[in-house]
Amino acid sequence: MDNVDIDKVIDLSSNQQDFLCWSCHQHLSQRAMFCNHCGCIQPVRDIDHFQRLGLEKKVDLDLQQLEKNHASLQRTFNAERFMIRSQQEKTYAAKHREAVQMAFDNLRDPVSRSRYWLMLNKAEAKENATQQNSAIISELHGMYEGASDTVALDRLAQRTGQEIEMGIIRLLSVLRTQDWNSANKVLSELDELETLITAVREKRQSLTPHAK
Ligand SMILES: [Zn+2]
Secondary structure: OHHHHHHHHHHHHHHHOEEEOOOOOOEEEOOOOEOOOOOOEOOOOOOOHHHHOOOOOOOOOOHHHHHHHHHHHHHHOOHHHHOOOOHHHHHHHHHHHHHHHHHHHHHHOHHHHHHHHHHHOOOOOOOOOOOOOOHHHHHHHHHHHHOOOHHHHHHHHHHHHHHHHHHHHHHHHHHHOOOHHHHHHHHHHHHHHHHHHHHHHHHHHHHOOOOO
C-alpha cells in the first residue's frame, strides 16, 4: 500500500501538487507548511515568491499586505516556537525563515520584482539582445564625465535618482500591459542608471574624503 502511494506521489508531484508528510506520511498539498494530521512543520517546497507569502500573483502587489504576511510568517517560523521540537523541525523552520525572507526581499523591491515577474512569465531578455543606450542615459554619462565638483555631482545624483523613479513607474506600467520587450528594455536602462548613480556617489565620496 505504501509503495503504491509513493509511486503515485512521484508520478503526480509535478502537476498535481501531492506531497507526503515526512513524519506521518499523510497526503498534503504542496503549499502546506504544517501537516494537518500530525502538526509537523514541512520542508520548504518549490513554490513561487507570491505563493510563499500568500499573495495574489500580480505585478502591482499590495505592499501593505506584503508587509503584513511577511511579519505573520516570520512569527509562525520564529525559532522560539520550535525550542522543544526535534532538530529536524528546527532545521525546517530555519529554512522557512530564509525562504520567506528571500521572497519578501525580492517582491518588496519593484525592480527585482519586475525581473522576477519576467522570469515567471518566461519573458526575460535574450542574452545577446543588443541594447542601445537611450538619449537620456548618454546625456547623464556626459554629465558624469564633466562633473568635477560636489555641486555638479549632487545635481547629477538627484537627476539620476529621478530617472530611476520614472523608470520604475514606466516598468510597472509596461508589465501591466504584458509588453515584455519594453519591460526588458526599461530594466536594462535601470541597470545602467543604478551603475551610474553608484559611480556618481563614489566620485562624490572621493572629493570629500573626510566627510561623515
Ligand atoms: Zn504529518
